[in-house]
Amino acid sequence: MKLIDKAIELELSGEQYYHQQTLKNQGTTLEPVFNYLALSELKHAQLLRQVAAGVFPEVDLEESGQEDNLFASLGDFKVDAAHVPDQLNVYRSAQDIEHTMIEVYQKLLKDSTNPDEKRVLAFLVIQEQRHLKLMESLGDLLQNAEEWVESAEFGRRETEF
DSSP: OOHHHHHHHHHHHHHHHHHHHHHHTTTSTTHHHHHHHHHHHHHHHHHHHHHHTTOOOOOOTTOOOTHHHHGGGTOOOOOOGGGHHHHHHHHHHHHHHHHHHHHHHHHHHHHOOOHHHHHHHHHHHHHHHHHHHHHHHHHHHHHHHHHOOOOTTSSOOOOOO
16 A cells, blocks of 8 residues: 555544544534644645646645634533543544554655645644643643643743643
């Protein structure tokens, strides 16, 4: 199997994973986050299919991702302590998916000699890095909520949220 075919397969696997998380988080503030990620992975798979066919669509490397305004419409983020370990595992699994995709795209980018292909792969690396950062941030929020009890009168705060 060619590496680009593996990348397409991984993107579709990521889309399925995020779609399952969308269904599991229906009605919560996380539903639109997972829905966005599922749609992004599906778009990435479609983009890779075009690249595999020798078609190199225009992509904007400076394009700001939808995740920049994704949280504006979410409302208050509530942590249900009973679900934190499961949710943390979801975010850690998502981070693993994103790490794998970044590694695959970086390898493809390194091996590519086609400038158009390099441009598309660089775009995908940036997109997956944004997804990784999003999952890391959500995981950190949950982990901090589980581990920290903080009061203004005690100690110094090391992390600002």
